[in-house]
Amino acid sequence: MITVKNLTKIYKTPVRGKNFFQDVFFRKFKEKTAVNKISFEIGENELVGFIGPNGAGKTTTLKIMAGILFPTAGEVQVFGQNPFDKNPQFLKKIAFVMGQRNQLIWELAAIDSFQLNKEIYDVSEFDFKKTVDQLSTLLSCKNLLNRPVKTLSLGERMKMELINSLLHRPSLIFFDEPTIGLDIFSQEAIREFIKKFQQKYNSTVILTSHYLEDVKRLAKRLIIINRGHILYDDSLKKVIDQYSKIKYVSVILEREVDEKKIELIGKPITNQFPKIVWEVKKDVLPERISLINKIIPYSDITIEEERIEEIIKNLFNK
Amino acid sequence: MKRYLKIFFLYSKFALKTTFQTRVGTVFFLIGKIIRFLFFFLLVLLIFIKVKIIKGYTINQAIIFYLTFNIVDTITQIIFREVYRFKYSVVSGSLNLILTRPHHPFLKILIGGIDYLDIIMLVPYLALTGFYISRLPNYELGIINCLLYFLLIINGLLIATAFHIAVLAFGIITTETDNTIMIYRDLTNLTRFPLDIYQSPIREILTFIIPVGVMISFPAQALFNLLTWPKILYAFILSISLLLLSLRFWRYGLKQYQSWGG
Numbered sequence: 001m002i003t004v005k006n007l008t009k010i011y012k013t014p015v016r017g018k019n020f021f022q023d024v025f026f027r028k029f030k031e032k033t034a035v036n037k038i039s040f041e042i043g044e045n046e047l048v049g050f051i052g053p054n055g056a057g058k059t060t061t062l063k064i065m066a067g068i069l070f071p072t073a074g075e076v077q078v079f080g081q082n083p084f085d086k087n088p089q090f091l092k093k094i095a096f097v098m099g100q101r102n103q104l105i106w107e108l109a110a111i112d113s114f115q116l117n118k119e120i121y122d123v124s125e126f127d128f129k130k131t132v133d134q135l136s137t138l139l140s141c142k143n144l145l146n147r148p149v150k151t152l153s154l155g156e157r158m159k160m161e162l163i164n165s166l167l168h169r170p171s172l173i174f175f176d177e178p179t180i181g182l183d184i185f186s187q188e189a190i191r192e193f194i195k196k197f198q199q200k201y202n203s204t205v206i207l208t209s210h211y212l213e214d215v216k217r218l219a220k221r222l223i224i225i226n227r228g229h230i231l232y233d234d235s236l237k238k239v240i241d242q243y244s245k246i247k248y249v250s251v252i253l254e255r256e257v258d259e260k261k262i263e264l265i266g267k268p269i270t271n272q273f274p275k276i277v278w279e280v281k282k283d284v285l286p287e288r289i290s291l292i293n294k295i296i297p298y299s300d301i302t303i304e305e306e307r308i309e310e311i312i313k314n315l316f317n318k
Numbered sequence: 319m320k321r322y323l324k325i326f327f328l329y330s331k332f333a334l335k336t337t338f339q340t341r342v343g344t345v346f347f348l349i350g351k352i353i354r355f356l357f358f359f360l361l362v363l364l365i366f367i368k369v370k371i372i373k374g375y376t377i378n379q380a381i382i383f384y385l386t387f388n389i390v391d392t393i394t395q396i397i398f399r400e401v402y403r404f405k406y407s408v409v410s411g412s413l414n415l416i417l418t419r420p421h422h423p424f425l426k427i428l429i430g431g432i433d434y435l436d437i438i439m440l441v442p443y444l445a446l447t448g449f450y451i452s453r454l455p456n457y458e459l460g461i462i463n464c465l466l467y468f469l470l471i472i473n474g475l476l477i478a479t480a481f482h483i484a485v486l487a488f489g490i491i492t493t494e495t496d497n498t499i500m501i502y503r504d505l506t507n508l509t510r511f512p513l514d515i516y517q518s519p520i521r522e523i524l525t526f527i528i529p530v531g532v533m534i535s536f537p538a539q540a541l542f543n544l545l546t547w548p549k550i551l552y553a554f555i556l557s558i559s560l561l562l563l564s565l566r567f568w569r570y571g572l573k574q575y576q577s578w579g580g
Contacts, residue, residue: 011576063577068417070573091420103415105332107339116328120419122321148339 001172001204002042002065007074009035009060034060036228037074044171047198047205049219049236051212053316057228058208062174065206066096078172092121095170099180102161104149110160111145114167121168128167134200135163138193155186162193173198175207179214191217212309226316236308243315244306247285250277251298261295274299325421329430333399337434348435355439373514375542378453380511383538385447387510390471390534392440394478400431401482405495413490414577427486428479451541466540466550473557474533480560487564487571493578509534529556 011032017023035057042048052058063069064076067083067090076083081090104113111132118128136142139159144152152160158178166173175194179187195218198205209215215222215236222239224232232239253274262268262276265288270277276296280288285303292301337344375383404427407413416426451459481502489495505528513521513535524531532553539545 063414066418068414069575069577086417088420091418094418096415096418098411098414101411101415103412105336107336108332112332112335116325116332119321119325119328120421122420 001044001079002040003075003077004041004061004065005039005075006037007035007039007061007064007076008033008037008072009057009064009069010072033228035064035071035225038225038228038230040223040230040233042204042206044204045198045202046221047219048207048221048223049215050206050208050223050225051210051215051312052208052225054210055227056225058225059176061225062096062176062206062208066094066174067091068096092168093171094174095165095168095172096174097162097165097176097178099158099177099182100154102149102157102164104157104160104164106148106150108148109146110149110152110164113149113160113164114145117164117167123168127169131167131169132163135166135193135197138196139163139189155182155189158182158186158190159193162190166197169201170203172204173206175205175209177209178207179209179211187211187213194218212312216308224312224315231315239311240305240308243311244282246279246281246306248277248304248306249280249285249288249292250275250302250304251292251296252300254297254299257296264295265291322421322425325425326429329426330432330434333431334434344435348438351435351439355442373512375512375514378450379538379542382447382450382454382541383512383535384510385443385450386471386538387506387534388443389440389447390474390478390537391506392436392443393475394482396433396436396440397429397475398478398482399433399436400427400429401485401495402499403431404486404489405493408489408493408495409578411577413575417572424483424486428482454542460543463541463543466545467537470537470540470545470550470553473553474537476557477529477533477560480557480564483561483564483568487567490568490571491574505530506534512538529560532556 011034012029013032015028015030017026017028034055038057038061050058050062060069064071065078065083067078067086070084079090079093081087083090104110105116114128114132117123118125123131132145133142136145139162141156141159141163144156144160149157149160162178178194179190182190191214194205194207197203205218207214207218219236222232222234222236223230224239232243234242248269250270253276256273262271266278266280268276268278278288289301289303292298404413407416407427413423413427416423419426451464482499485495485498485502488498505524508516508524509530513524513531516524521531536545536549536553540550
């Protein structure tokens with residue numbers, strides 16, 4: 001469905017001159033490589049999390065796939081077409097949803113914008129009513145449809161934006177930070193909505209987000225990008241198996257223990273009676289557990305994976 | 319085509335609805351336009367009380383020049399109002415969402431914000447033009463003259479379209495549209511009266527280099543039987559060439575688009 005081969009995008013940005021004269025008459029430019037020869041494929045009905053730090057190239061890649069930006073080099077095929085050709089039949093199959101951006105008509109009720117999109121995307125009256133009804137029920141926002149957009153809160157506007165963008169039931173949806181700036185309840189509602197929409201309509205979803213919770217809860221596949229290069233492209237579970245080097249061992253002590261015994265296991269990262277937490281390398285975990293069993297009197301023991309946030313942070317820092 | 323027309327009418331309908339959300343503002347805006355028209359017309363009449371002939375043109379003819387300018391300028395402003403809001407689209411990033419819609423982006427960014435208040439103002443201009451044309455001596459008026467007048471106004475609108483598309487292309491590359499559109503407005507303002515009032519080379523510049531004279535003066539000159547056939551042909555070839563060039567420039571602009579505001 002989506003094939004990206006050796007995609008490169010270079011931006012030319014002006015460099016501030018030493019003085020006004022140089023700035024105006026002898027302007028220099030520098031090139032910034034936002035995306036550098038990346039390649040991947042995405043199949044139908046996949047939900048892919050596309051993450052990376054600011055300036056990594058996530059949004060640039062999404063915009064090229066949606067036909068908004070023209071690539072500097074490489075090849076992109078979506079539904080067998082070059083997205084930049086902007087074939088109307090291609091554009092009818094996609095949706096691009098950006099967090100904190102909306103295309104709703106500010107002064108008018110959201111339903112007016114829906115009517116416009118209905119015509120733009122050639123949605124029949126029957127499908128329009130059914131889809132708006134379904135989506136507004138999923139998002140619990142039926143009471144907001146007839147209110148002017150300018151009177152809605154950010155979270156409410158985002159819900160209306162989602163309905164507006166998806167009422168034509170696109171086969172491919174690009175979500176560019178859809179939960180940014182929203183409170184935790186709205187974030188949760190948007191996540192649930194994306195999950196249910198994708199399941200119901202079998203759309204392919206590509207989601208970028210700085211909130212790893214979005215990715216953890218929604219995506220099965222993860223593409224990690226940094227400085228224009230893909231660092232990882234596989235399942236979310238495998239990133240933990242492949243990159244996690246440590247586990248966290250927590251014990252709840254039955255009684256106070258001599259510090260020397262605690263140090264024998266390793267230097268704890270938390271030592272507040274009755275709880276002690278050690279960071280233990282995976283390759284020595286069985287020995288340490290065995291040692292804890294021998295010398296530490298505990299009532300409870302927990303072994304936890306390294307948090308995915310830490311794994312990804314380490315990947316970014318590579 | 320039918321679908322595009324439907325979308326265009328919807329954009330227009332919602333533009334009208336948006337205009338009337340602020341009714342008080344709309345009323346004041348309309349009053350302002352009427353006052354502006356009345357003052358300018360008064361100024362023109364006062365000039366022509368003193369001056370009977372402008373560069374060989376009678377007062378009647380000079381008024382037709384002025385009204386033709388207003389018709390072309392007003393229709394342009396009615397149709398291309400959305401171009402004045404384009405900078406905001408680029409800077410805010412909302413252009414990205416327009417580019418993903420399954421219709422040509424011009425349907426929104428070029429003609430998607432019809433100014434209905436200016437349509438109201440068009441009525442007196444058209445009525446007055448009809449009145450002053452009817453006052454022309456019979457030997458000046460003919461079917462061919464009138465047809466050419468009409469066709470050259472359409473031609474002028476095509477040139478205006480090309481200018482506005484070029485403004486959009488500039489806007490997409492540089493985010494600058496305000497100054498570019500003001501340059502266009504200032505240049506077209508020079509053609510309120512017959513081009514003959516200007517000395518060479520200004521007359522030639524406004525005809526052949528920055529052809530605003532072709533847009534506005536040529537229709538009236540054709541009406542008065544003063545335009546030669548080579549010039550008429552030149553006008554039509556020019557408009558098609560400029561349109562094709564502007565479309566090429568737009569496509570170039572799209573490739574250069576860096577999507578700031580994302």
